[in-house]
Amino acid sequence: MIDIDSLAQLARIKIDSGEKAELQNEFEAILNYVSQLEKVDTSEITNDDLGNIVDLKNITREDDENSHESDEFTEILLKEVPSVENRYIKVKDILGRG
Helix, strand or coil: CCHHHHHHHHCCCCCCCCHHHHHHHHHHHHHHHHHHHHCCCCCCCCCCCCCCHHHHCCCCCCCCCCCCCCCCCHHHHHHHHCCCCCCCCCCCCCCCCC
């Protein structure tokens, strides 16, 4: 059984009793699904079956003298957005926190 209170404390979130029961059920379902996946026999799967996902590499570039200063485009960007507050882009509240 998952200790929802401990998870909430670690995540620093408050969970009411209704949410706690719902989360308990969701976590149990997730862990049951993972348990099923652990039982799948993958011994015959090779790298060729997976395509090239194992051989992927990040593509990065070296910094050079043509790199821009961190604030170079800030003012241009801030002039293009609909709402700015204290040099931050203000966006629509989607979490309902004010």
